[in-house]
Amino acid sequence: MSEVTAIGRPRKFEEQTVLAAVMDIFWEKGFEGTAMSDLVEATGLQKGSLYGAFGDKRTLYLKALAFYDETEVALAVDLLSGKCGGYELEAPDAGYLRIAALLQAVIDAVSVKGDRRGCLLCNAAVDQAPLDSATERSVTASLECMEEAFLEAVRAIPDFVASVSEGRRTARHLLSVYFGMRVLAKSGAPVAIMDDAKSGALKGLHPL
Amino acid sequence: MSEVTAIGRPRKFEEQTVLAAVMDIFWEKGFEGTAMSDLVEATGLQKGSLYGAFGDKRTLYLKALAFYDETEVALAVDLLSGKCGGYELEAPDAGYLRIAALLQAVIDAVSVKGDRRGCLLCNAAVDQAPLDSATERSVTASLECMEEAFLEAVRAIPDFVASVSEGRRTARHLLSVYFGMRVLAKSGAPVAIMDDAKSGALKGLHPL
């Protein structure tokens, strides 16, 4: 993992910390909207150090996307697939609750935390994926993770009488609702709209 | 509407034509990703003419958004509210068919026409609405139009036993699915995923 002794002048920064700061800026401003000077300011590093350690702007963006996948996407996936605590995971309607919790988290990000940045994955899909194939690949991979996690949650809904293909269909439908809500959130839509989008989606999951 | 005689040198361009070209570029590249030189190339006008006729880049963007609202959004709204022909509007399940047709149109834009630009409204919501209040207002207004149109379609579903508030909820849920599918389309998602998102959403509309 790490060299015990490293020759040469040691780095003054933690790679993960810098990447987190870089991700934040790209998240807030997008790829084109972010200048290298923004990253210099946010990271406290000089331009030369950034280029030396991470490569050019595009590479940095891709690494920020990967970091997002490892942190934020992983959190959502863990929530959906029941690998993290706090959501009554043992309840009989665990799958339903997990999906409800994720959609509620999208709403809370806006209404509680005032976070208008939305989802970096969604942002990247909209403004960079069609223009850059490496970004497209990264986004696609993260989307597949989320789809599988939704599928896992759907399958954890007892009495959800559904064929295998219907489970997949439902997962993809929920994926779509999730990103739609992210878009609505960024547009400044009132909480009531997102609440309805959420409960409208959940309604179809309750055959009880 | 128009002056019969206009003093001074007459314009060589049609305002609507130029606006359509401008909209196309912003649609494809986004606000930050579009340079004035791109617009000069696309419109055939010189920079000075563009500034003289439409104002600065931001104003031009807002006018392109308004143009999108008057053309593309209006088409979707007309389709949903049954004001345009071609979709068996007299059938007993007219509302259902209209919604299905709109979601299918999102898929066809990608699979038939190879159009990866998505929806300018969605793009604007994601990358400009949080940063510019005028853009946010424009996006919000268009979103409200679409919500009302979805609501009209939902209410045109016979046997859709639902309270008033449930109709609204369903409309907002569909709005969310619609934008989610737009995001998936831009991410390069295969048609199968969007098909499932669509049919998953439609399933909840068929209490038959």
Add this chain to the structure above:
DNA sequence: TGTTTTTTTGACTGATCGGTCACAAATTAT
């Protein structure tokens, strides 16, 4: 104490950015 290796630093580059402007061109009004 040097030598070597790596990182930090900030000045520097050419290109491009959004935006302006003076002047030529085209039309109506007199």
Add this chain to the structure above:
DNA sequence: ATAATTTGTGACCGATCAGTCAAAAAAACA
């Protein structure tokens, strides 16, 4: 004609863009 008014044109502006580089600094070696 000629004056008045508007539009088209392209050179021009300072600012900022992404990216580079040589030299200083900080560490491990010898």
